[in-house]
Amino acid sequence: MHVILPTRHVIRSIIHKTLIQQKQHHHQLKLLLPTHPSNSLHVLSTFIPSNNNLQQSLLQMALCGYDMNFQEYNTLLNECVIRRAFREGQRVHAHMIKTRYLPAVYLRTRLIVFYAKCDSLADAHRVLDEMPEQNVVSWTAMISAYSQRGYAIQALNLFVQMLRSGTEPNEFTFATVLTSCTGSLGFFLGRQIHSLIIRLNYEVHVFVGSSLLDMYAKDGKIHEARDIFECLPERDVVSCTAIIAGYAQLSLDEEALELFRRLQGEGMQSNYVTYTSVLTALSGLAALDHGKQVHNHVLRAELPSYVVLQNSLIDMYSKCGNLTYSRRIFDTMHERTVISWNAMLVGYSKHGMGREVLELFTLMRDENKVKPDRVTILAVLSGCSHGGLENKGMDIFYDMIDEKIAVEPEPEHYGCVVDLLGRAGRVEEALEFIKKMPFEPTAAILGSLLGACRVHSNVDIGEFVGRRLLEIEPGNAGNYVILSNLYASAGKWEDVRSLRDLMLKKAVTKEPGRSWIELDQVLHTFHASDRSHPRREEVAAKVKELSVIFKEAGYLPDLSCVLHDVDEEQKEKMLLGHSEKLALSFGLIATPESVPIRVIKNLRICVDCHNFAKYISKIYGREVCLRDKNRFHRIVGGKCSCGDYW
DNA sequence: TTAGGGTTAG
Numbered sequence: 330m331h332v333i334l335p336t337r338h339v340i341r342s343i344i345h346k347t348l349i350q351q352k353q354h355h356h357q358l359k360l361l362l363p364t365h366p367s368n369s370l371h372v373l374s375t376f377i378p379s380n381n382n383l384q385q386s387l388l389q390m391a392l393c394g395y396d397m398n399f400q401e402y403n404t405l406l407n408e409c410v411i412r413r414a415f416r417e418g419q420r421v422h423a424h425m426i427k428t429r430y431l432p433a434v435y436l437r438t439r440l441i442v443f444y445a446k447c448d449s450l451a452d453a454h455r456v457l458d459e460m461p462e463q464n465v466v467s468w469t470a471m472i473s474a475y476s477q478r479g480y481a482i483q484a485l486n487l488f489v490q491m492l493r494s495g496t497e498p499n500e501f502t503f504a505t506v507l508t509s510c511t512g513s514l515g516f517f518l519g520r521q522i523h524s525l526i527i528r529l530n531y532e533v534h535v536f537v538g539s540s541l542l543d544m545y546a547k548d549g550k551i552h553e554a555r556d557i558f559e560c561l562p563e564r565d566v567v568s569c570t571a572i573i574a575g576y577a578q579l580s581l582d583e584e585a586l587e588l589f590r591r592l593q594g595e596g597m598q599s600n601y602v603t604y605t606s607v608l609t610a611l612s613g614l615a616a617l618d619h620g621k622q623v624h625n626h627v628l629r630a631e632l633p634s635y636v637v638l639q640n641s642l643i644d645m646y647s648k649c650g651n652l653t654y655s656r657r658i659f660d661t662m663h664e665r666t667v668i669s670w671n672a673m674l675v676g677y678s679k680h681g682m683g684r685e686v687l688e689l690f691t692l693m694r695d696e697n698k699v700k701p702d703r704v705t706i707l708a709v710l711s712g713c714s715h716g717g718l719e720n721k722g723m724d725i726f727y728d729m730i731d732e733k734i735a736v737e738p739e740p741e742h743y744g745c746v747v748d749l750l751g752r753a754g755r756v757e758e759a760l761e762f763i764k765k766m767p768f769e770p771t772a773a774i775l776g777s778l779l780g781a782c783r784v785h786s787n788v789d790i791g792e793f794v795g796r797r798l799l800e801i802e803p804g805n806a807g808n809y810v811i812l813s814n815l816y817a818s819a820g821k822w823e824d825v826r827s828l829r830d831l832m833l834k835k836a837v838t839k840e841p842g843r844s845w846i847e848l849d850q851v852l853h854t855f856h857a858s859d860r861s862h863p864r865r866e867e868v869a870a871k872v873k874e875l876s877v878i879f880k881e882a883g884y885l886p887d888l889s890c891v892l893h894d895v896d897e898e899q900k901e902k903m904l905l906g907h908s909e910k911l912a913l914s915f916g917l918i919a920t921p922e923s924v925p926i927r928v929i930k931n932l933r934i935c936v937d938c939h940n941f942a943k944y945i946s947k948i949y950g951r952e953v954c955l956r957d958k959n960r961f962h963r964i965v966g967g968k969c970s971c972g973d974y975w
Numbered sequence: 976t977t978a979g980g981g982t983t984a985g
Contacts, residue, residue, distance in 0.1 A: 420977080432977090435976060442976070465977080467976085468977085470976070472977085501977045503979095505978055505979080508978090543980065565979095566980080567980045577981095588978085604981095607984060636982085637981055640982040640983070641982050643983090669983085671984070674981045674984095675984070702984095705984090772978095773985075
């Protein structure tokens with residue numbers, strides 16, 4: 330049989346045409362490929378990438394040894410980039426070498442992008458190195474490849490190399506390289522890059538500006554970030570989101586919310602990242618009404634399918650105390666990441682629902698789609714701890730030690746075990762466990778044991794641990810408070826006094842305690858010292874009134890919660906000024922009887938206020954849902970879900 | 976041809 334080989338020109342035009350057409354006119358392809366009797370057409374048809382079989386067409390091309398031109402290479406490389414088709418792209422590259430084709434800067438840059446998209450950074454870098462001359466685009470493509478995959482040092486090194494080569498960066502380069510300026514070294518370089526940006530007049534560019542403000546915000550320089558934001562001649566959704574997220578990530582939740590509302594009022598079109606960021610702030614504030622409103626926006630904007638956003642919603646509802654909503658979102662998700670599972674597990678854990686934590690963890694392992702990570706195990710262990718399931722927790726910890734769970738045990742995991750044992754009253758065992766750990770105990774671990782000693786009134790171990798803790802962490806006021814509580818409970822007043830003196834000598838400052846409550850989308854915040862709330866006097870009077878009523882029912886103010894050296898009467902007065910009591914009493918005055926009183930405290934709740942909340946629940950029949958720094962306290966009929974351990 | 980913002984834990 331005589332086969333007529335098609336001319337180069339014919340092959341070229343067919344392949345080129347087909348590659349372009351197959352996306353838009355897929356159905357027409359069949360018309361292009363009739364089972365024609367002609368042999369030449371039969372041969373031709375094998376060149377045509379039917380069913381996206383790019384590899385086949387390229388193989389045929391290579392077999393026939395035809396060379397290709399710029400257009401063809403470009404078309405093929407674009408296809409390879411879109412499909413992340415590594416093998417095929419390699420063939421295209423090999424074909425260039427084999428046919429001694431010398432690609433221009435443009436095509437070489439496409440090769441860098443191709444290798445980078447296929448996560449083959451070494452190949453990409455080799456292409457850059459072998460370029461006869463690089464331009465700003467090729468440098469930037471490679472810098473971007475490194476920075477997008479988290480290789481910050483390599484990205485910064487390359488940027489410096491680029492400057493040394495005499496190539497001037499452009500707005501793309503700056504927007505990219507700034508994302509690698511993290512950590513102290515990165516920030517040091519970032520400041521210098523900032524001056525270069527000013528010199529080259531790129532500061533007003535919206536992409537560069539959002540990268541720049543994000544860099545400042547991530548190292549805690551939020552005021553500088555805000556200044557950059559305010560000076561931008563134009564804003565878009567990314568720059569707005571960057572500044573809102575900056576506040577939220579620094580836990581400046583009220584500022585984040587305020588700015589979000591202002592920008593929304595000014596016409597900012599939020600997208601799913603904006604909502605995700607503002608939800609982080611709302612989680613921190615436990616602002617359920619606002620959270621529901623954002624959820625509504627999300628539903629109306631038809632955005633609910635973004636996993637990151639759904640994860641944020643799960644977290645928001647759980648931190649607002651509404652686990653049912655969290656679970657509903659979790660159950661309806663089409664795709665879940667490890668963060669989705671973790672957010673749900675943490676939610677159950679913080680509510681002390683140990684059984685639900687274990688059930689969900691089992692489901693996660695049975696489904697076997699997503700691997701548990703270190704956060705998963707932290708959530709499960711602390712869930713067992715908060716839920717009083719210490720034996721289950723120990724089993725899971727030993728599964729990790731025996732490598733039945735593929736997560737490397739870290740100090741935080743050991744800390745959970747100490748918490749687990751301590752909570753169960755196994756204080757000596759916890760101390761022995763600490764002594765056997767393969768590393769020196771961290772302050773958090775000792776702190777957790779000290780807390781257990783206070784609850785179980787173990788003065789000997791508590792003193793030993795507490796003194797060691799004060800050496801490691803002399804600036805943490807919480808340690809002094811707990812040790813002092815322990816001394817006070819044992820009647821060791823002399824020790825209480827000397828501890829207070831030590832605290833004064835070391836000039837320890839305590840983060841001021843504050844509590845808040847949400848009422849019709851307004852957050853009412855109370856501080857022990859600040860008298861700014863408009864209804865403060867009324868609220869203070871209510872606290873006094875309640876304390877009289879509660880005393881008749883058996884409430885005994887726990888004066889050990891006051892560290893100041895004042896007389897008993899003064900101590901009681903100070904106790905009544907605690908922010909939790911103010912917020913709880915305000916809740917009692919201002920919210921309808923049918924709903925739980927939801928209070929949030931920025932620190933750990935004190936024993937006396939915990940007691941006070943129990944009396945509210947008992948005497949007034951109101952459910953109290955109190956979130957402190959560590960967990961939720963759901964108090965019903967005088968009993969708390971924490972089992973008086975927190 | 977090259978570009979910026981995001982979720983869990985402590």
